Amino acid sequence: xxxxxxxxxxxxxxxxxxxxxxxxxxxxxxxxxNYSVPKKENALLRQSNMETEIERDFxxxxxxxxxxxxxxIDSMDIEGQNVSYQKSLxxxxxxxLQKKIPPKDSTYLYDMHMDVIQLYVELxxxxxxxxxxxxxxxTIDEYKTAFKDCQENVKQxxxxxxxxxxxx
Numbered sequence: 001x002x003x004x005x006x007x008x009x010x011x012x013x014x015x016x017x018x019x020x021x022x023x024x025x026x027x028x029x030x031x032x033x034n035y036s037v038p039k040k041e042n043a044l045l046r047q048s049n050m051e052t053e054i055e056r057d058f059x060x061x062x063x064x065x066x067x068x069x070x071x072x073i074d075s076m077d078i079e080g081q082n083v084s085y086q087k088s089l090x091x092x093x094x095x096x097l098q099k100k101i102p103p104k105d106s107t108y109l110y111d112m113h114m115d116v117i118q119l120y121v122e123l124x125x126x127x128x129x130x131x132x133x134x135x136x137x138x139t140i141d142e143y144k145t146a147f148k149d150c151q152e153n154v155k156q157x158x159x160x161x162x163x164x165x166x167x168x
Contacts, residue, residue: 069093069120076127083131090124
C-alpha cells in the first residue's frame, strides 16, 4: 500500500535535509572562523611584537653607541691625547654606527638615524676646528700683549718727539 502523499513527503524530507545540512555547515563555518581567525591574528600580533622588540633593542644599542661616540669626541679636549688617533677612532665608530642602521623603510627612523650620524660628523669637525683655534687663542693673547706694548712704545716715542720739538 502506497501512501497518497509520498511525493510531498519526499519533497518535504529533501527540504528538511537541505536546511539541516545548511544549518550544520553554517555552524561549522562559524566555529572554524571563531578559532582560525584569532590564530592568524595572534600570529600577526606576535610578528609585530617581535619587530617592535628588535627595533627597541636596536634603539637601545644605538643610544649606547651614541654615548660612547660622544665620550670619544669629548676626550679630544684632554691634554696629551693623540688627536689623529682619536680622529681615526671616532671616524671608525661613526662608520660602524652607520653600517648598523637597518635599511631604509617607509618610516622616519632611517632618516632620523642618518641625521644623527651627520650631526656626529659635524660635531667631530667642529671639535677639530675648535682644537685648531686653541692655539690661535694663545696667539691672539700674545698679539694683544704685543699690541699694548707697541701702543706704550708709541706713546713714549710721541712724548720724546714732543720734548725734542719743544727743545729745538
